[in-house]
Amino acid sequence: MASETLNYKYNSQSCITSTKGKENLLLSKFNEVEKGNSPCFFWGKLNNPYELSRCLITLSNTVQSSFNLSPFQLALLKDPIVTAGNNQIRFEGFSHCAGVYARVDVLENGQDGEFIENGTTNVDFNTPLISELGKIKKNDDLVLSVGEKEVGFHKEGESFIERKVPLPSKWIKGLTTVQHYFSESDYALSLNKIQALQLFKTIPNGKVKTDYFLIKRGSKYLFSPLKSNSAVCIGGIHRLKLLQPLIPLINEMKIYPQKDMQSVTFILCFNDLNFVFSISRDFWRGFSGEGAALEALIEDLPENLIKAFDNYSYTNQTFNPTLMSFEEHIDVSKIDKLATKLSAMGLLGYDLENNGFFYRRLPFELDRIMSLNPRLKGAEKLLLEGKVEIILKKDNEIEARVEGSGVQHYVIIKGDTQKCTCTWFSKNQGERGACKHILAVKKKAKDN
Amino acid sequence: MLSQQIEAIVEKEGDIIPLLKSLTPTQKRELVPFLKTLRTKIFERYDIHDKTKWGVSYSSKPVHSQAKMDIVDKACYVCFNKTDTKKAFFQVSRLSISNDYLENIIPWYKPKWFGDLINDEMPWDLTYEKLMDLAQKELFEPSQALILARLPNAIVESSWNNNVNKSIYKPEVLLKHKTTLDQHIWFLFEEASGINNYYNYLHLDNYKGGNDIWIDTFVNLTATEKLDRHKVLIATLYTSTKGFNKTLSGWFAELLLKLNPTLEEVLSLQDAFFAALNSPHSKVVNSVLKYFKVAATHKIFKHAIFIENASILLNSETKSVVTSTLMILDKIAKTHKTLQNSVCLKTTEALINVDEKIQIRAAKIIEKYGKPKNEELVDEISMYADNLLHNSKDLLKDYLVAETEQNGNIEEPETIELTNVLANDNKIKTYNTFDELIFFVSQAIDNNEVYHIDLLLSYLPKLNVLLDKTNVEKLEPIFKRALDLSLSYDWNSQIGNLEHEAAYYINDFSEILIKRFPIELTSFKKKKQSKIQKLKDDKFYSSHHKENLKPIEQQSIPDYIYQIHHALLIQSKSFIQKNATLDLLSKPTHAPCWIDPTTLIERIVAYEKQSETIILYDFQIAMSRLPFNYNPENISNQIELITDFELRQVLKYHFNFIKLEDVKLTQPELWLQSVLIKNNKNELDYFQNKLSTNLRKEIGNYTWDCKLRDHYYLEYDYPSQKQIRKKTIKKELKLHDFHAQKKGPESLLDNLKGIFKFNKNTVKIKSIYSFMYFKKQKYYTTIQPHDDIKFLYLSPNNPSMLLSQVVHYNLKESTFWDESSKKNMINLLKGLYNIWNRPDYNEGAYLFLATGLLCSDKISRELAAEIWIKANYETTLDNNLLGSFIGRLEAGEYAPLKRFTDLLTNNLFNISKTHNDFLFQLLSSAVKEMNDIPIRGSKKLLEILLELKHSSNAAKLEDSTKEKLLKWQNVASVKPVIKKILDIK
Known part of the structure; x- marks a missing residue:
């Protein structure tokens, strides 16, 4: 997997050009699964150029950062992806270590332009572009185009910029897990600018290994190393420093912890512009290694459903299973936790503020997404080799023996509780997704 | 061919x-x-x-x-x-x-x-x-990269002559090719290069400028008009947007300063200067602000844009950036009346700073240019009201209409979780069925909870009796894991040595079962043998594996303190051998370590019914884990169910039904914990006199001081070719009578004797405390992190004994020698936070807390601060004692005072009104104990004291504190603050 590379082919370099007092931000795009014919997704004016450019710089810093890799591995820059549609534009990306997820949401009133085509695409982020973004001022006139509007600008079909980067498999895995965690996250608290500034001043220096907790002391919020069960838990707190330059500009900051504190999401709200920032449980644990979405993947979805999804172009609209079922003549009502499954396959995104899934098709081939999870693959291998033996199956209760390395693991599934005697389960007690033994037993039980 | x-x-x-x-x-x-x-x-x-x-x-x-x-x-x-x-x-x-x-x-x-x-x-x-x-x-x-890599070296030519390297400064190289100045030199402004690292450590005959060789080159090139100065200035400023690292950005800032743009240039290049303000590096920002300070009063300076951009500057962590920004805002307001309002609004953002000088500077700007009738401004300022210090409040009094109300209104802390002793929330789940037990045992060596080892001691015997031919093989995975762990040398940051001990115990359990179920466990037995064989073949492991596969009784332990758990493990194993299913007395019922008294009595009764011997250490741990001052209803009737007279008496005494003087202390070791836990001076004296014994170690009270001490070491002296004795001075905390108490450890066999077989004539009291050493080798402690907290929870009602050991061995100085001592400190503070529930802990606990507030590790300081906050919230802390300890430590300059004052401003100040009162008490007790000449950093301490005195009407200085302040008044730097403190009535 590591040797596999993805070839980004951009028609031109992203850049900002200045004409007649207007700054034109062109984001060059590339999509592995090219759907539409239009070379341009969006073209129009952005209403908060100063804040937006700061957000994009922070996004770029996030994408370039890594909290568990050597600087050498950092040299290869990954490009963010952009989703345009339903009057919204979202830029999203991961840190190199896949432990920090950042997304810039330009809301409906944050732009004034036309959505020529809906969809998701990789966009080119290069150093000169970031440098130019740094020069944007408050009252500048900033026009964005995702893809090139003027087709004649470059020769058709010819690619100018080509960048080979290692396949961002961690990204793809992480992107699916993050959506899942989002759907399990609840609003916890909201801080005004002053409180947020005070809070961020309490981030300790250096790389921090202890967990920190967000607590209130007096009228101030602060991060404390003391474990508190009711407080939001933040592992690898130094990662929040990426947000520091944005805090003085915000109107409000909202915090959404995941139900088992496996991730925490900060939403920085500006005028018609949100910066969503989510960090994994610990700096050495990327989202990509978490198994939250695994169980959603063990059941195969009908192929026509996935095809139907591919043809969908309601980008950014709230996911509506009934509507899809009606339009595509597929009975989706029988599929349990459909939205979770689809998000795990990279077909849906999750919007915390609106508390719902939205259509967002990752610009990567579906096979790639499906082929990435080692624990899922491990489970399938166990089944293939016939190492799973179900000893007892009653309503709501399964007991099974699964052959592990040298020993027979004992798995029981009773209602919502599922347990295994393996090391992974003993250590994590299910907090980081089911182990491959449980997955295999579940799949076998379902298939039967 | x-x-x-x-x-x-x-x-x-x-x-x-x-x-x-x-x-x-x-x-x-x-x-x-x-x-x-x-x-x-x-x-x-x-x-x-x-x-x-x-x-x-x-x-x-x-x-x-x-x-x-x-x-x-x-x-x-x-x-x-x-x-x-x-x-x-x-x-x-x-x-x-x-x-x-x-x-x-x-x-x-x-x-x-x-x-x-x-x-x-x-x-x-x-x-x-x-x-x-x-x-x-x-x-x-x-390529551009190649040029970037080579160009920085171009201006110096090096050559070897007679084995001597000769270098000369040769800037004319840059003029040789037209492209060099037209193109190549500009690459240096676009991408990161080594230009800042380029210094010639060799002697240059024709250049004496030090490391600024490239900066001088640029300055000369522009001065001689070989390079366009305007273009160089723009390019230099825009380097700030290229994501360069701190040193390279700093180098370009240095270049800017050397090029020294004129006022006209600054004004004409404002866009570029503004772009540079967004740099994450303070040197760049400071350089830009230096020029803006001059330009700010000029008409064509873009004042409005500066005000817009000021938010990030005012929130900078670098003090000088904030100060310069405020100076510029002040100038803008002075020259532009129309902008005064927006300057004032922006200036409010600086009020978030806790530095008094900055607050006052900001407050003065608002006072000078603002209008108290401006509602927007009043609203904006009121948002910072909680954060304002006395002097800034005074300046802004016209804007703080509701000041008095707000002042009294510091919210009570919301998220403090009260110390749960026996609540439903912290009740530990009990496991009974086979499935529950097997999945519990599977995770017992993972340290998922601090009390899992305690539970394992009781649950393994319970699981033992549920095993039969059909289900025993389900234990294979855990047996394999235990075997792997006991044979492994790999370090695991999640567990301590006690988990290894537990793994040895599970190994023993597997051996017992292999004998009982030879057929069912054949597969595991074979795997175990093949693993052992493999290790035997590998000679490196041979002695190691032999050692680690010994039965638990013969296992060696890393240090005395591990004896206690070791004895409990052996006790639990004996239950398995007897097929007994009794809970150990010390098994906690409530997290992290508490035991419900009713449950404890039930356990004692059960032991008596089954004629099972009670192990002394198990009993002592159990007694210490009873919540202090908690008498459940009906407890006296329950106690009567106990058959043994003395045990009954002990419990009656513990729950205050009888007095110590009225009983016969036949077996003092049964009484010891209760006497220590109650911590009543008279009773303690009586107990010690009666038995002519000394409990100083058990109580954890020592005489101590902190001062400069001479240390000697040997250093090799090259000229004389001898080892020479040299002196160094350390600021050191010393517990004086610490070693007088040193006792040799008793043999394990003694420890396993039941309590009733004890020799009654001795006055030496056997107890778990005999093993509580927090020993330290020269550079590391033998107590592994994660075990430390479990040792603390062995006697949660008398933590002083263990903590004074920690102070003696780990905290002589406020810095840590090694990572594990630091981790020990963090874990113990976290543990102490969970159990701190009374103000009358002995001095050992307070001294430990005081060192926690002063030590070099920030996390530890923050944790100690949290203990202070919580304990004061529950009024379970003696601030006078803690304060005097801090004062005594600082009298010997145990730690830089700034560490403590920073902690005060960032973590302890303004938690609530009551907390401020307690803080005042703490600080005045501290000052009282400090030296007659104030040490460095005392001014800040006094400023905080003043601030606290302002905020609290009740705060009164003790006479001894006043005396100290009067002595300090002789030092000019603190005189004004002291005067203010003493002037407040």
């Missing part, structure tokens, strides 16, 4: 060029396989083993002469394609640029990959001058 011809030339070391010249492309291709073999042969080396006086040295030498190798290299160079070349040569580009190749090969054969590989490999001996020559001859096109 060509190959033979080549071989002949190589053999004779002749001239191969004519032959190579004559080759056609096809011939070259065909020669490749032959050349590869030839190359391997000619480049062969042989090994040399030399015997030296230090042993054998290994080296190798080439079989063939250098000339032969060169000939083969040339042939390969001409015939190989890019891939083969890259494989065969280490850095072929060095050959490409060598004079030999440039003269003899390149004129008639230039490989297609010639330029590519030079750009890729960047050979170190390719200087900028040389690469420009090659470029001029159109031999290759240098």
Whole structure:
């Protein structure tokens, strides 16, 4: 997997050009699964150029950062992806270590332009572009185009910029897990600018290994190393420093912890512009290694459903299973936790503020997404080799023996509780997704 | 045949060029396989083993002469394609640029990959001058990266003369080629290069400027108009947007300062200057602000944009950035009346700063230019009201209409979780069924909860009796994990040594079961044997595995303190052997370590019914884990169910039904914990007198001081060639009578005697405390992190004993020698936070907390602060005692006072009104104990004291504190603050 590379082919370099007092931000795009014919997704004016450019710089810093890799591995820059549609534009990306997820949401009133085509695409982020973004001022006139509007600008079909980067498999895995965690996250608290500034001043220096907790002391919020069960838990707190330059500009900051504190999401709200920032449980644990979405993947979805999804172009609209079922003549009502499954396959995104899934098709081939999870693959291998033996199956209760390395693991599934005697389960007690033994037993039980 | 011809030339070391010249492309291709073999042969080396006086040295030498190798290299160079070349040569580009190749090969054969590989490999001996020559001859096109790598070195020419390196400054190189100044030099402003690291550590005859050689070069180039000054200024400013690192950005800031733009230039380049304000590096921002300070009063300065951008500046962590920004805002307001309102609004953002000087500066601007009638401004300021210090409040009093109300309104902390002793929330789940027990045992060695080891002691015997032929094999995975863990040397940051001990115990359990269920556990037995065999074959492991597979009774332990758990594990194992299912008395019922008294009595009764011997240590731990001052209803009736008279008496005494003087202390070790836990001075004295014993160690009270102490060490002196005794001075905390208490450990066998078999005539009291040593080797502690907290929870009601050990061994100085001592500190503070529930802990606990507030680890300080906050919230802390300890420690300058004052402002100040009162008490007690001459940092401490005195009406200084302050008044720097403190009525 590591040797596999993805070839980004951009028609031109992203850049900002200045004409007649207007700054034109062109984001060059590339999509592995090219759907539409239009070379341009969006073209129009952005209403908060100063804040937006700061957000994009922070996004770029996030994408370039890594909290568990050597600087050498950092040299290869990954490009963010952009989703345009339903009057919204979202830029999203991961840190190199896949432990920090950042997304810039330009809301409906944050732009004034036309959505020529809906969809998701990789966009080119290069150093000169970031440098130019740094020069944007408050009252500048900033026009964005995702893809090139003027087709004649470059020769058709010819690619100018080509960048080979290692396949961002961690990204793809992480992107699916993050959506899942989002759907399990609840609003916890909201801080005004002053409180947020005070809070961020309490981030300790250096790389921090202890967990920190967000607590209130007096009228101030602060991060404390003391474990508190009711407080939001933040592992690898130094990662929040990426947000520091944005805090003085915000109107409000909202915090959404995941139900088992496996991730925490900060939403920085500006005028018609949100910066969503989510960090994994610990700096050495990327989202990509978490198994939250695994169980959603063990059941195969009908192929026509996935095809139907591919043809969908309601980008950014709230996911509506009934509507899809009606339009595509597929009975989706029988599929349990459909939205979770689809998000795990990279077909849906999750919007915390609106508390719902939205259509967002990752610009990567579906096979790639499906082929990435080692624990899922491990489970399938166990089944293939016939190492799973179900000893007892009653309503709501399964007991099974699964052959592990040298020993027979004992798995029981009773209602919502599922347990295994393996090391992974003993250590994590299910907090980081089911182990491959449980997955295999579940799949076998379902298939039967 | 060509190959033979080549071989002949190589053999004779002749001239191969004519032959190579004559080759056609096809011939070259065909020669490749032959050349590869030839190359391997000619480049062969042989090994040399030399015997030296230090042993054998290994080296190798080439079989063939250098000339032969060169000939083969040339042939390969001409015939190989890019891939083969890259494989065969280490850095072929060095050959490409060598004079030999440039003269003899390149004129008639230039490989297609010639330029590519030079750009890729960047050979170190390719200087900028040389690469420009090659470029001029159109031999290759240098890449931007190559130019960036070589240009910084271009201005110094180095040469070797008689083995001496001679370097001269030669800036004229830059003028030699037009492209250098037209294009190449600008690359330095676009991408990161080593220009900032470029300093000539060698002596330069013609340059004396130090490390600023490139900065001077740029300054000269612009002064002589070789470079456009305007363009250089813009490029320098825009480097701040290129994401350069701190040092490189700082270097460009330095260049800007040296170019020293004029006022006109600053004004005409404002856009670029504003872009540089967004730099994450304070040096860049500070440099820009330096120029803006001058430009701010000018008409065409973009004042409005500056105000817009000021948010980020006012929130900078660098004080000078905030101060400069405020100065500029002040100037803008002075010259532009129309902007005064927006300046004031923006200035409010600086009020978030806790630094008094900054707050006052900001407050003065608002006071000078603001209008108290402006509601927006009033609203904005009121948002910061909580954060305002007394003096700034005073300046802004017109804006803080509701000041008095707000002042009293510091919210009570919301998220403090009260210490749960016996609540439903912290009740530990009990496991009964086979499935529950097996999945519990599976995780018992993972340290998922601090009390899992305690539970394992009771649950393994319970699981034991549920096993039969049908289910025993389900234990295989856990047996395998326990075996792996006990044989493993790998360090696991999540567990401590006690988990290893638990693994040994589970190993023993597996052995017992293998005997009982030989057929069902065949597979595991085989695996275990094969693993052991493998280790035996590997000699390195042989002694190690033998040791670790011994039964738990024969296992060695890392230190005395581990004896306590060791004894409990052996006790639990004995239950398995007897098929008993009793809970150990010390098994906690409530997290992290508490025991419900009712449950404890039930357990004692159950032991009596089954005639099971009560182990003394188990009993002592259990007694200490009873919540202090908690008497459940009906407890006296329950106690009556206990058959043993003295045990009954102990419990009656514990729950205050009888007095100590009224009982006969037949077995003092049964009474010890209750006497210690109640911590009543009279009773303690009575107990000690009666038994003519000394409990200082158990109580954890020592006489101590902190001062400068001389230390001696040996250092080798080269001139005299002798070891010389040298003196060093350390600021050290010392517990004086610590070692007087040292007792030898008792044998394990003694410990396992039941309590009723104890010799009644002795006054030496056997207890778990005999083993509580927090020993430390020179550079590391033997107590592994994660175990430390479990030791603390062995006697949660009398933590002082263990904590004074920690102070003695780990906290002599406020810095930590090693990572694990630091981790011990963090864990123990976290543990202490969970159990702190009464103000009358002995001095050991308070001294530990005081060192926690002062030590060098920030996390520890924050944790200690949290203990202070919570304990004061629950009024379970003696602030006078803690304060006096801090004062005594600081009298010996145990730690820089700034550490403590920073903690005060950031973590302890303004938690609530009550907390401020307690803080005042703490600080005045501290000041009282400090030296007569204030140490560095005392001014800040006094300022906080003043602030607290302002905020609290009740705060009164004790006379002894006043006396100290009067003495301090002789020092000019603190005199004004002291005067203010003393002036407040």
